[in-house]
Amino acid sequence: MAPTIKEIAARAHVSIATVSRVINKDPRVTKETRAHILNIAEKLEYRPNILARNFAQKKSNLIGLILPEISDEYFTEVIKGVDEIAFSQNLYTVVASSHKYKSLKDEVVTFIRNGLLSGLILLVSYLDDELSSILSKSHLPVVIINSNSKNKKFDRIGIDDYYGSFSMTTHLIKKKHYDFLSHITGPLDNDDAGLRKDGFIDACKKYGVKYVIEKGDFSQEGGFNACKKLMNLKSRPQVIFAANDMMAIGCYDYLKQNKLEIPSDIGVVGFDDIFVSQYLNPPLTTVHVNIEEVGKRAAELLLNKIQGSNNIPVSVVHIPTELILRESC
Amino acid sequence: MAPTIKEIAARAHVSIATVSRVINKDPRVTKETRAHILNIAEKLEYRPNILARNFAQKKSNLIGLILPEISDEYFTEVIKGVDEIAFSQNLYTVVASSHKYKSLKDEVVTFIRNGLLSGLILLVSYLDDELSSILSKSHLPVVIINSNSKNKKFDRIGIDDYYGSFSMTTHLIKKKHYDFLSHITGPLDNDDAGLRKDGFIDACKKYGVKYVIEKGDFSQEGGFNACKKLMNLKSRPQVIFAANDMMAIGCYDYLKQNKLEIPSDIGVVGFDDIFVSQYLNPPLTTVHVNIEEVGKRAAELLLNKIQGSNNIPVSVVHIPTELILRESC
DNA sequence: CTGTTAGCGCTTTCAG
DNA sequence: CTGAAAGCGCTAACAG
Numbered sequence A, B: 001m002a003p004t005i006k007e008i009a010a011r012a013h014v015s016i017a018t019v020s021r022v023i024n025k026d027p028r029v030t031k032e033t034r035a036h037i038l039n040i041a042e043k044l045e046y047r048p049n050i051l052a053r054n055f056a057q058k059k060s061n062l063i064g065l066i067l068p069e070i071s072d073e074y075f076t077e078v079i080k081g082v083d084e085i086a087f088s089q090n091l092y093t094v095v096a097s098s099h100k101y102k103s104l105k106d107e108v109v110t111f112i113r114n115g116l117l118s119g120l121i122l123l124v125s126y127l128d129d130e131l132s133s134i135l136s137k138s139h140l141p142v143v144i145i146n147s148n149s150k151n152k153k154f155d156r157i158g159i160d161d162y163y164g165s166f167s168m169t170t171h172l173i174k175k176k177h178y179d180f181l182s183h184i185t186g187p188l189d190n191d192d193a194g195l196r197k198d199g200f201i202d203a204c205k206k207y208g209v210k211y212v213i214e215k216g217d218f219s220q221e222g223g224f225n226a227c228k229k230l231m232n233l234k235s236r237p238q239v240i241f242a243a244n245d246m247m248a249i250g251c252y253d254y255l256k257q258n259k260l261e262i263p264s265d266i267g268v269v270g271f272d273d274i275f276v277s278q279y280l281n282p283p284l285t286t287v288h289v290n291i292e293e294v295g296k297r298a299a300e301l302l303l304n305k306i307q308g309s310n311n312i313p314v315s316v317v318h319i320p321t322e323l324i325l326r327e328s329c
Numbered sequence C: 001c002t003g004t005t006a007g008c009g010c011t012t013t014c015a016g
Numbered sequence D: 001c002t003g004a005a006a007g008c009g010c011t012a013a014c015a016g
Helices: A005-012 A016-023 A031-043 A050-057 A072-088 A104-113 A129-137 A161-175 A191-207 A220-231 A245-257 A275-279 A291-307 B005-012 B016-023 B031-043 B050-057 B072-088 B104-114 B129-137 B161-175 B191-207 B220-231 B245-257 B275-279 B291-307
Strands: A062-067 A092-097 A119-123 A142-145 A155-159 A180-184 A210-214 A239-242 A267-269 A286-289 A316-319 A321-324 B062-067 B092-097 B119-123 B142-145 B155-159 B180-184 B210-214 B239-242 B267-269 B286-289 B316-319 B321-324
Touching: A005 A016, A005 A031, A016 A031, A050 B050, A062 A072, A062 A104, A062 A291, A072 A092, A072 A291, A072 B072, A072 B092, A092 B072, A104 A119, A104 A129, A119 A291, A142 A291, A155 A161, A155 A291, A161 A180, A161 A191, A161 A239, A161 A267, A161 A286, A161 A321, A180 A191, A180 A220, A191 A210, A210 A220, A220 A239, A220 A245, A239 A245, A245 A267, A245 A275, A275 B275, A291 A316, B005 B016, B005 B031, B016 B031, B062 B072, B062 B104, B062 B291, B072 B092, B072 B291, B104 B119, B104 B129, B119 B291, B142 B291, B155 B161, B155 B291, B161 B180, B161 B191, B161 B239, B161 B267, B161 B286, B161 B321, B180 B191, B180 B220, B191 B210, B210 B220, B220 B239, B220 B245, B239 B245, B245 B267, B245 B275, B291 B316
Parallel strands: A062 A092, A062 A119, A119 A142, A142 A155, A155 A316, A180 A210, A180 A239, A239 A267, B062 B092, B062 B119, B119 B142, B142 B155, B155 B316, B180 B210, B180 B239, B239 B267
Antiparallel strands: A092 B092, A286 A321, B286 B321
């Protein structure tokens, strides 16, 4: 049997309270008794029972990370970032991705109600009122990864989608001298997609160039289909700005199938800078997002909330983006 | 305050034991009392306190998934597979990747000793005796993801590296008629790397073709450097079989820099079939491995151990591989 | 079928 | 500075 504080206490001829204090680095113990107890604990290879501790303290050493279905790469980077920060503070990360048989909302509710977690990081494409109210009612520290600035109730970490998209579009117009652009959007209810679209449109309007918008869904297939529609227009745009790289890849697929050359026949650019983008033929010009940083900052924010007093003001972090110029436009 | 079984019991005029039985679907309760209790529980929005339950039962609803540093894509796929199966059984997945300040061994020990987890899935490139004995001493259900068949003590799930490599090499020799091949290995202490190397060598020997081995490390840079050495040989091999796709990408980088054409100047093939491989120029011929399946099977094996009696014989699952023929050789 | 009771291992007042 | 004791919410014998 694994030793308990009771056993340590018996062998050290002290009370369990004192042992507990030593284990928890409570200063109100003399050096001598501390050393003595530590010595015995060491000998017995004592390790606190986390389950008991969590129960007694009514809090766990676990934080939850809930991810909706999302592109694989994004997924990994966020997990890595969160885990790195959490682990360094002796917290463990419980991941859950959305599953067919359970909605995101149910999953969140389950996690909140069962009291397993001490904090929650939630990656959502869109935060509706119901979810928002569920979250505020639970008094669990929560950090949202979402780029919509309307959301003011929670600590939030977002991507600078608007600016990234605006810069890319400006680059296309001012540096590449395109004057008829197109944009393939992400899903309409996705906040990142919305901001990217807005940035594109605003830049086009600012410089008075012609543009066309095609609806996509962030998937490779969606990009393929949108590209097809765009190429079948009576007057074709000169360049396609896909709202993410996966859709840009879909465009590459369609264009290759139809023997259209990038960038001579048409330019293609993306957003995200996923790993594959640099290896495409031609390498994809895109907007880089440091996703691991998103995860790290989210975890940091959460730890502040968990450890700090609970009247810290809501904070918002924006992860900057960066234009990556390659050869696809 | 969240309601407890005590409160439910009081309102229902029954004992807490009866409430507990109802919550745990113990059949020894009459329909009527069951309905009555359920009704009250519902009204109070009762949710069992998992922390208390875990503590009382001395087991948690958590399984651990420990991953060493590894290529991102591999990482994600395994997590997805494990989580999908675990979640369907109401178990949560705690992920931990190796960290600078903590060795894999320390991490495993921490997890085992603190009693947080009910089971552990361990992805290791090489299982040494020390780790092995730590694992057997803990009576925690463990499943290892590792391809070395010498390991007979644990449930294990491995990749059919040897066969995949042997097939690929055979294809290179018999179908593509190369008669001077080269292989860039992974790290020497990695079991998958070892098996891939063995498969390569055995096939070369079987057909009596000339070959050369260069040491790599599974990284893109390692592939680049190994490729360079190979290309500087007085007599150059006709094809490079990199032990994974990342190194094949490193080869692509080197060859492109040196204006060498694939496959006309030299063929390149890989192993893993990561996402990017199909988009390389030219698309990479490689050996496909279904990593998500690895994760799923690992989770299934673990759940069997956790739920089943503990005298289930050790089982070993091999995930098959598949040749993916594209245009790089 | 239902109730009583004794903990699980640890934290945390409250005394001393 | 240290000890005694209560109790976190639930499970699991054991009685009845």
